[in-house]
Amino acid sequence: MEIKTYLSERKQIVDQALQEMMLTPEGPFADHIEAMRYSLFVGGKRVRPILCLAAAEAVGVADQQADLLPVACALECIHTYSLIHDDLPAMDDDDLRRGKPTNHTIFGEAAAILAGDGLLTWAFDLLSDTTQGNIPAETRLAIIKKIATASGPLGMVGGQALDIATENSEYPFSTLQTIHRHKTGALITCSVEVGALGAGASNRQLQQLKTFGDNIGLAFQIVDDLLDETSTTEQLGKAAGADASRGKATYPAYFGIEQTRVKAKEATDRAVQALEEFDHRADPLRSLAEYIFTRSY
Numbered sequence: 001m002e003i004k005t006y007l008s009e010r011k012q013i014v015d016q017a018l019q020e021m022m023l024t025p026e027g028p029f030a031d032h033i034e035a036m037r038y039s040l041f042v043g044g045k046r047v048r049p050i051l052c053l054a055a056a057e058a059v060g061v062a063d064q065q066a067d068l069l070p071v072a073c074a075l076e077c078i079h080t081y082s083l084i085h086d087d088l089p090a091m092d093d094d095d096l097r098r099g100k101p102t103n104h105t106i107f108g109e110a111a112a113i114l115a116g117d118g119l120l121t122w123a124f125d126l127l128s129d130t131t132q133g134n135i136p137a138e139t140r141l142a143i144i145k146k147i148a149t150a151s152g153p154l155g156m157v158g159g160q161a162l163d164i165a166t167e168n169s170e171y172p173f174s175t176l177q178t179i180h181r182h183k184t185g186a187l188i189t190c191s192v193e194v195g196a197l198g199a200g201a202s203n204r205q206l207q208q209l210k211t212f213g214d215n216i217g218l219a220f221q222i223v224d225d226l227l228d229e230t231s232t233t234e235q236l237g238k239a240a241g242a243d244a245s246r247g248k249a250t251y252p253a254y255f256g257i258e259q260t261r262v263k264a265k266e267a268t269d270r271a272v273q274a275l276e277e278f279d280h281r282a283d284p285l286r287s288l289a290e291y292i293f294t295r296s297y
Contacts, residue, residue, distance in 0.1 A: 003284075003287040003288065007045065010046070010049075011045065011046045011050065013053075013069070014049045014069070014072055014076065015041075017073050018040060018041070019041075021069075021126060022037060022040065022073075022122075023036070023122070031107075031111070032114060035103060035107040035112065035114070035115035036115045036118045036122070038106060038107070039083065040076070042100045043099065043100065044098060046076060047220075047288075047292075048072075048075045048076060048079050048187060048188060048191040049076045049191070050288070051188065051191040051216075051285075052068060052072045052075055052191045052198075053068060053195060054195065054284040054288060055194075055195030055196045056068055056195040056198060056199035057282075057284060058196070058209070058275070058284070058285050059195075059196050059200065060199070061199040066133070067134045068194075068195060068198045070126045070129065070132035070133045071127060071133070073123075074124070074127045075123075075147070075187070075191050075194075077119040077120070077122055078119070078156075078187065080116075081115075081117070081118075081119035081120040082116075082156060082160070082187075083097055084103045084104075084113075085112075085113070085116045087102040088109060088112060088113065091164065092246065124144065124147075124148070127143065127147065128144060133198075135198055139197060142197055143194045143198060146194055146197070151187060151190075154182075155186035155187070156182060156183060156184075156186050159178070159181070159184070159186065160183050162179050162182070162183075163179045163183055163248065166179070168246070176250070176254065180217075180218060180221040180222075181218070184220060184224070185213075185214065185220070185221060186217070188220060189210060189213030189214050189217050190213070191213070192209050192210070192216075193206065193209060193213060196209045204277075208274050208278070211274040212275055212285060212289070215268070215271035215274065215289075216267070218267045219268045219271065219293055222251050222260060223295060225250040225252055225260065226260055226264065227295075228250065229250070229257065230257065251263060251264075265293060268289050268292070268293040271289040272289050
């Protein structure tokens with residue numbers, strides 16, 4: 001299947017599941033829920049939930065993907081919460097996200113903070129709901145633990161904190177690697193791992209898929225660094241050149257544009273190599289790796 005068709009079909013599946021599972025804006029909390037839904041449904045490619053489903057497919061249980069939809073939806077809720085908070089004036093202070101006004105510009109800062117909080121906690125409501133998806137209790141607990149770690153102070157949140165703390169300062173390349181590995185890479189790697197976990201992957205398969213996830217997470221952020229310097233605001237759907245204006249170190253700042261492209265390709269190649277022992281059912285993951293490398297927004 002051509003990757004754009006695959007992404008479109010899986011996105012529709014995830015979007016439908018999100019519509020069915022997400023709270024409706026009614027009752028005393030209607031305004032709060034509306035703010036949550038605004039950012040969740042304003043756009044997005046659903047890369048993380050699709051990676052979760054594709055990992056399950058690679059292990060060979062595509063027929064069980066429906067059981068993993070609550071997990072996939074929870075991953076998208078966590079990712080969306082991180083974007084809402086990332087855009088806040090106290091963080092990156094962005095007015096555009098996915099080509100639309102950011103949450104705080106529509107609903108105000110306090111409501112945006114609470115919308116992010118709501119999405120984060122709602123994600124764990126979904127994950128722990130035993131009526132959602134036929135996942136064994138022990139596996140469900142392992143998935144919750146992995147997502148909590150990837151999202152928290154030793155994962156995405158920690159990476160964001162370090163990213164802010166190092167703005168307008170000089171620091172070694174190893175620190176940039178730490179920021180990228182946690183701020184962006186942790187949830188991407190986790191998305192692959194929990195899909196495999198839910199599908200009953202072996203320990204060897206889990207390790208190979210973790211290696212895949214680590215490398216596409218790195219490639220994703222390197223390409224983000226490139227696009228921030230080489231694309232327009234219209235192309236990105238958010239402010240271009242924002243990293244440089246905030247004094248953030250990036251791969252192009254260390255290596256230049258062309259060498260950064262080489263490093264993104266190397267990470268992509270390592271990701272694909274990690275799938276050597278998988279059969280054709282891992283082809284969507286292979287194509288996703290190439291898509292992440294070649295994307296233009």
